[in-house]
Amino acid sequence: MERGYILALDQGTTSSRAILFDRNSRIAGMVQKELRQYFPQPGWVEQDAEEIWQSQLEVARAVMRQTGVSAENLAAIGITNQRETTVIWEKRTGKPISKAIVWQCRRTAPLVAGLKEQGLDGMIRAKTGLLLDAYFSGTKIQWLLDHVAGARAKAERGDLLFGTIDSWLIWNLTGGRLHATDYSNASRTLLFNIHTLSWDPELLSVFNIPPSLLPEVRPSGGSFGETLPELLGGAVPLAGAAGDQQAALFGQACFRPGMAKNTYGTGCFMLMNTGAKAVASEKGLVTTIAWGLDKRVEYALEGSVFVAGAALQWLRDGLGILESAAESESRAAQVEDSGGVYFVPAFVGLGAPYWDMEARGAILGLTRGTGRAQIIRAALESLAFQTRDVLEAMEGDASLKLRALRVDGGASANNFLMQFQADILGTRVERPAITETTALGAAYLAGLAVGFWSGTKELEKNWLLQQSFQPRMPEMVRNRLYEGWQEAVGRVLSAKPLSRT
Numbered sequence: 478m479e480r481g482y483i484l485a486l487d488q489g490t491t492s493s494r495a496i497l498f499d500r501n502s503r504i505a506g507m508v509q510k511e512l513r514q515y516f517p518q519p520g521w522v523e524q525d526a527e528e529i530w531q532s533q534l535e536v537a538r539a540v541m542r543q544t545g546v547s548a549e550n551l552a553a554i555g556i557t558n559q560r561e562t563t564v565i566w567e568k569r570t571g572k573p574i575s576k577a578i579v580w581q582c583r584r585t586a587p588l589v590a591g592l593k594e595q596g597l598d599g600m601i602r603a604k605t606g607l608l609l610d611a612y613f614s615g616t617k618i619q620w621l622l623d624h625v626a627g628a629r630a631k632a633e634r635g636d637l638l639f640g641t642i643d644s645w646l647i648w649n650l651t652g653g654r655l656h657a658t659d660y661s662n663a664s665r666t667l668l669f670n671i672h673t674l675s676w677d678p679e680l681l682s683v684f685n686i687p688p689s690l691l692p693e694v695r696p697s698g699g700s701f702g703e704t705l706p707e708l709l710g711g712a713v714p715l716a717g718a719a720g721d722q723q724a725a726l727f728g729q730a731c732f733r734p735g736m737a738k739n740t741y742g743t744g745c746f747m748l749m750n751t752g753a754k755a756v757a758s759e760k761g762l763v764t765t766i767a768w769g770l771d772k773r774v775e776y777a778l779e780g781s782v783f784v785a786g787a788a789l790q791w792l793r794d795g796l797g798i799l800e801s802a803a804e805s806e807s808r809a810a811q812v813e814d815s816g817g818v819y820f821v822p823a824f825v826g827l828g829a830p831y832w833d834m835e836a837r838g839a840i841l842g843l844t845r846g847t848g849r850a851q852i853i854r855a856a857l858e859s860l861a862f863q864t865r866d867v868l869e870a871m872e873g874d875a876s877l878k879l880r881a882l883r884v885d886g887g888a889s890a891n892n893f894l895m896q897f898q899a900d901i902l903g904t905r906v907e908r909p910a911i912t913e914t915t916a917l918g919a920a921y922l923a924g925l926a927v928g929f930w931s932g933t934k935e936l937e938k939n940w941l942l943q944q945s946f947q948p949r950m951p952e953m954v955r956n957r958l959y960e961g962w963q964e965a966v967g968r969v970l971s972a973k974p975l976s977r978t
């Protein structure tokens with residue numbers, strides 16, 4: 478029986494997806510299931526780790542059933558995941574001790590402020606490439622150990638395990654046989670030294686985290702054990718794991734230094750490959766491990782934007798002025814422009830390049846003439862403005878001008894947004910034929926590890942352009958609109974606090 482497929486498990490913030498790829502990198506089947514989000518307090522975001530696992534298993538089984546692909550037809554599985562989201566579970570029972578704290582959650586902002594006051598930023602940045610922010614896993618783990626009854630004592634006895642979503646899935650897929658993560662996910666925890674490639678004792682002590690909690694760190698392409706036979710009807714090798722943004726960089730075939738992609742999902746994440754060099758940012762970006770292959774790792778510069786497609790979800794679920802995210806495209810096109818309206822979606826503070834945990838969202842420039850279409854348009858435009866903020870930082874850090882930006886992710890399907898993006902950047906935007914590049918990257922990592930594909934040269938040839946968007950906005954207009962955006966952001970930064978009760 479031919480092993481003609483790789484199964485990618487893409488556990489994103491919005492949904493769990495299972496996608497089958499054939500040898501030509503074509504999608505042979507895909508099943509997706511939306512996930513519940515919990516917002517128990519302002520600025521808090523949680524998910525149910527059991528639901529994450531069950532939904533991921535369900536979509537994997539469903540795509541195999543729908544396509545008639547069995548475990549014997551799978552050469553390997555590759556896992557990719559929303560990063561930083563933190564799960565702690567009991568080693569003996571495999572039960573999570575609480576809901577997962579999602580990457581967007583701001584509950585640990587006071588802990589971060591305390592660490593900043595101790596002047597620890599510099600040391601942490603030098604070792605991890607990251608900034609001190611509630612976004613990363615370190616303070617989330619600390620918070621759970623200190624707030625879930627009995628957790629710290631159990632952790633100290635070695636009874637608990639921590640994992641980002643990749644580790645949680647690997648643990649469950651292997652029936653609790655393997656507690657592991659990969660370099661790219663480890664590099665998002667604030668606990669991993671990205672230069673020595675090891676958990677750092679000084680950082681563990683800063684965050685007060687017992688080492689027994691931590692997973693073993695492995696290369697992103699390589700062995701992560703195999704699935705319990707009863708889960709998918711046979712044992713399948715788990716041969717790849719990577720954080721979703723790094724996987725998307727790989728899936729976009731950005732294998733060489735200077736190549737970059739931007740993913741428009743829940744958030745927006747631009748990553749540039751910097752090769753074997755860990756470039757330290759001076760412009761508010763983070764340095765992260767792109768992937769580890771064999772015994773070496775490659776690095777990337779990253780601009781992380783916390784709210785992108787999530788702004789459309791809010792218009793749909795919070796305000797109820799959209800039927801679906803996709804409808805935003807036709808609504809935005811109903812009007813010539815946003816009528817001077819700016820939407821700053823700082824629902825959970827602002828990430829790169831501002832890193833302001835206390836900022837909160839605003840819609841500015843409202844007049845009696847403002848209608849639904851202008852607000853929807855302003856929300857979409859905010860994705861493009863935030864991307865310009867990040868691209869300018871990246872070009873500054875890397876001392877280069879990008880010739881074209883490769884895009885992917887759910888909202889990259891929006892043609893209005895992609896054209897506005899090209900216009901606001903003054904740079905060509907290139908959308909590939911496969912925009913499921915996160916899953917594709919995970920499949921590539923796993924496929925290379927088991928010899929399903931011969932090497933990155935073969936994969937580069939699989940990258941096909943679907944549509945390119947050329948900038949056509951006059952420079953004067955571009956600059957005026959962007960200046961308006963910068964002014965709008967200036968109004969929400971916490972240096973100018975809103976009075977809050």
Ligand SMILES: Nc1ncnc2c1ncn2[C@@H]1O[C@H](COP(=O)(O)OP(=O)(O)O)[C@@H](O)[C@H]1O
Pocket residue numbers: 489490491492741742743744785786787788789790802803804805806886887888889890891
């Ligand atoms: N046509 C569209 N226009 C704008 N936003 C969209 C469109 N389709 C999906 N989105 C947004 O993209 C996000 C889903 O993209 P996806 O890549 O699946 O995200 P994630 O990996 O974060 O779960 C949602 O936040 C949704 O609102």
Ligand SMILES: O=P(O)(O)OC[C@H](O)CO
Pocket residue numbers: 488489490491558559560561580720721722742743744745781
């Ligand atoms: O779920 P996504 O695709 O928006 O990605 C989330 C990021 O990994 C968070 O760092």
